[in-house]
Amino acid sequence: MSIASTTQQICFLVLSATTVVGSLGVVLLPSIVYSAFLLGGVFLSVAGLYLLLNASFVAAAQILVYVGAVNVLILFAIMLVNKQETLAAIPGLLVRRLLSGAVCAGLFALLLRVAFTTTWALPGPTPVGEEATIRIGEHLFTDYLLPFELASVLLLMAMIGAIVLARRDVFSTDVITGEPADQGLIEKDRTPLLIEKSAAAPTLLSKP
């Protein structure tokens, strides 16, 4: 990378501060919408960290997939399940939070100790820099060909699974009681598609 080292350090400090503060905001802010937008900011600054690590292709993939797809998907999920509900108080919630905070701080200390006491094999080989995209392409079509194809199958499975799980007009029977159960509890007054087709099927409207 041809940026001066001081500039790199300043960029690293700014990006890591954004990442850490943004992630704290994601888990701590009361409003879930603010959390989702902060999550997008965290993804962007992580992409900036990747650029500092000579990985322009992965940074672009990070922005495309995380900011463009995952974050938008999360925003849509927030809009779809947007119900204002008052959460019931739980006894010992503060104790639980403090306890888990202590456990996480311990984990953080452990990870830091491992990172700083291990003698890494530095300096390693010189980074390839701008040729990284070419190397990734070579890897994906030679020694990582099978995982690459499996990833496509996985994405297809995830797509079909998401459609099947989230579709609304599935009409099935309850396992325990045997009576017809409707997934679309929210839209009770809307007749499911499968019921319209067959008149013999029991209607949901007669259910109490």
Place this chain on the structure above:
Amino acid sequence: MSIDVASPIPLEAFLSVAAMLFCVGVWGLINSRNAVRVLMSIELMLNAVNINLMAFSNYLDGQLIRGQVFAIFVITVAAAEAAVGLAILLSLYRNRETVDMERFNLLRW
């Protein structure tokens, strides 16, 4: 402070940021009441792992950048996980009419 020209940022700095991100993700995963926020915490943890992979790939494996290939696969799996997770969340919300994690207690011990 002595600045090495080849790598002005030490490897441990990247590892520290990733460790912090991972721990924040774990805390959010345990303590979130909203199910959407749990999914966000999982994404934070996956990003922390990716930062680690990329840092090791750049500093220790600069020629065969295998860590970057792994990071791409992790991003792929994370996308699939987000799609299926949000579909499950939507289905749960239709059945229980809530996203409060404390009320999804059917499998509780």
